[in-house]
Amino acid sequence: MDRLKIVLQYFQSNSESISNGICVVLALVSVKLYTSFDFNCPCIPQYNRLYGLGVMFIPPIILFFLGVLINRHTGVMMEEWLRPVGKRSKNPAVVKYLFSAMLQRAMLAPMVWVLVTLLDGKCFVCAFSMNVDPRHFTGLPNNTGLDLVRIMAKVPCKEDAVFQNSTFRKAVSRYVRCYSQAIGWSILLLLILLGAIARVVKPCFDHATFLQTRYWSNYIDIEQKLFDETCVLHARDFARKCVDQFFQGMREDVQLRLPLSLARAAAPSKEPDEEMEDHLRGITRQEQVDRLLHTWYQCRPELDVTRIAHQPRVCITWEDNDRRILFTDV
């Protein structure tokens, strides 16, 4: 439990690492989504390409928007971009940095989906089986009465009756899958190469300004979080004082005539009774409680706690008959 707390604390301390974590989780979700998705090629000439390319490109768009949505920095960036200038000048480099960081993180899950699709190959086979030249392969079934395009369109569907006892289908689909995997690996290699080059070459370009923009973008993120936290703490305090003030307001004028025990004259100390008094807040009868609850609903108090926030402290002064001060709190 303690270790978990330390891990959570580490992650929460650095807001960049939270965003990275969320981004990786979204990429894993996209892989899981692909494996659980039941790919269902229609095997009809007009719809194959639409379906195949649709499954390859529409989910990445969805994942991209999701990635932008769940990233906290999107809100920070939009606020910083749109705020009035006020007393703080705006630095466009910070907004640009935040935007590019957000884009990079949001692009991870779509790229993962596209790569997984290509490496798996089903979408490619579905979309492009009709473009294969069947003369390269033996065993084309020619007794079905269907034209060539329709036969080729049925290649992705292994249960179809056209291809029973035929190695033609397997050969064509293996061929197209091979293309698909080649494209997938090349894209992966290209992306990694670009990433490596970018990381290596970046310090050559104006590193000092980069350090500044990174610092200030982190700063505005932390500042917004702290502001939200302070608002929460303030609301809590405000609520407590408002409720206390309401209870006090419900208290009726009370006169208590009690004999003063001589032992207590010198130093009035805090008794358990007084603590209980604090919690009772002067509401000591059933009718008072009923009236309090009724008033809380019927006539909600105004949002003004100035009176209790600046309450004068009760100071007690003991004087004897000659107005000589025996003891005073002042």
Place this chain on the structure above:
Amino acid sequence: MDKFRMMFQFLQSNQESFMNGICGIMALASAQLYSAFEFTCPCLPEYNFAYGIGILLIPPIWFFMLGFVLNNNVSMLAEEWRRPTGKRRKDPTVLRYMFCSVTQRSLIAPAVWISVTLMDGKSFLCAFSINLDVEQFGNGTDHGLSDTDLQRMLAKIPCKHIFDGEAVISREAASRYIRCISQGFGWVFLLLTTMMAFLVRAIRPCFTQAAFLKTKYWSHYIDIERKMFDETCTEHAKTFAKVCIQQYFETVSGEMHKFHGQHHEKDDSDDEDNKNKIDKDKLLGIHVQDDMNKVLRNWHTCKPALSLKKNPDQNGDALGHVELYMNGYVQQTPTPAKKQCVAYYSKV
């Protein structure tokens, strides 16, 4: 301070993330419910459509309402909406904000159900197999069936064990086609939902940022205030009960003392004195079995009034009494040597 800040950050994020957690659990529950649900298409022309579309649309409505039920903020929203104005104005933007956030969270589980149903395709297949065009999927031969027979045969497409029209239409091809359309609808639905969510959340700062901060603060304040009020009432009730019971015991104990006669115990030493005093305090003056029985009987037959009073005739024993003045009255005490008054000084 740092530890407090960390704890509070966790707690405050916990408040929102608690609702998000409930939301996520409901989404997972809806996906799990779908996979555990045994879809049985009736395969009859009259009922296929109703069953298929019913499975698609009725559970989402149920999840939406369940989302409202499980959300704590709904009762808060209703209270804030219906309360009389009193001394505090009502802010309609706050109400709108609370309603929007509750609705957004409740819409997630229905959206998950609808997209999972569409991706799976069974409900579409069940609902629309009758509308298939036989020419497109027919096996080339002229079927020669009447319309009703054809309908009945098409309605059996979703049920592979009872389908008997293999000569007329290829079941595999037809079901693949319908499932493909269903999946297309599913992806489009997901795309539209995501784009709408994106427009609402990412583009909103363009329009109402300042007002948004205000409504967020006040809606959170209303939530906290309600909790504080409940806490204060609970504390008060506890103390009220404690004092009421204490008073009851003291009253009965006072009667018992008059009955049994006063007993003054000689004090041996200070330590024993303190120990005895603490024990005596805990016993609240009841030392005899019969007295205790009387206490218990009276508690049921004659409960004390709900009114806490300090008895002016009681001698000062372990409890110290302080004379209090409210609203500036000055009161003479029985001991004439001292004159007590309370003065309000403001700290300058």
